[in-house]
Amino acid sequence: MIAMVDALSYNITTDRILLVDSNNNFIYTGNPNDEADQMRFVITSATEIIDENGNPLTLDDLKPGKMIRVKHATFQTASIPPQTTAFVIELLST
Template sequence: MEGFPLSSQRNRFPCNDDIIRTRDSIIEEIRIDRNTGYVTISYGVMGDFNIIQMELVTLIVGNNTVIRDRSGFNMRLSDLREGMVVDAEFSSAMTFSIPPQARAYRITVVNRNAASNITEGRVLFIDFNNRFLYTGNSNNLLSQMRFVITNSTVILDRNGNPIHLRNIRPGQRVRVEHATFQTASIPPQTTAFVVQII
């Protein structure tokens, strides 16, 4: 997480110690219930041994949440889309839910279309409980990759038809469209946008 200056609207925010700031977070899911929005984002946090760990948080977006694009133009909650890259400022007071929820102060849209990379490989293992899909060579740790499967990840069969994660089997070859960032862990971890059996 990196800090960046606040705008002149300081009266909307508590003291700086109560704010968490993220950069280049990805919107994973958006829900709207009455007048409140719930925007789940994934972002990297520096952990032990300089390893970046991916975290999820659901931002509670209310009438006082400032939503703007990078040029400073106001946006509405309805303008946000899954896959957008955003900077976020939100309360450090979070619920104990999974993912935790926190009040959003500011969401800045950095990129309306998430940048992505493509990786092809053989499925090694699927962790259904944590929703991880591992690809690569079982004999070569450096060739392996761990993909986070979110609620917005599209999973397709060979013909492009939607399927469930449980329909993918170890040994199958897949093409994964994923976020450009990845953790420094072994294997590296990143968020999958589209998984297709090939």
């Protein structure tokens, strides 16, 4: 089941996973050599993690180097790296 998110209320980012912090429920994506070119996604109890076919996955299924597509909030913090809330994380096969 895909999260019911209004199409105008989210952004989409497609990038490689740098780090999965399962203790704090974060996923980092972006350039490993440039913190200003990274994003930290907050994983909540409402965040859906799925494969390309819509099958449910867990945070433990996500590994550094894997490509993901993230539907996330339109807002982000002013921190480096910026932080925002992930609504849906789709693990891509590429």
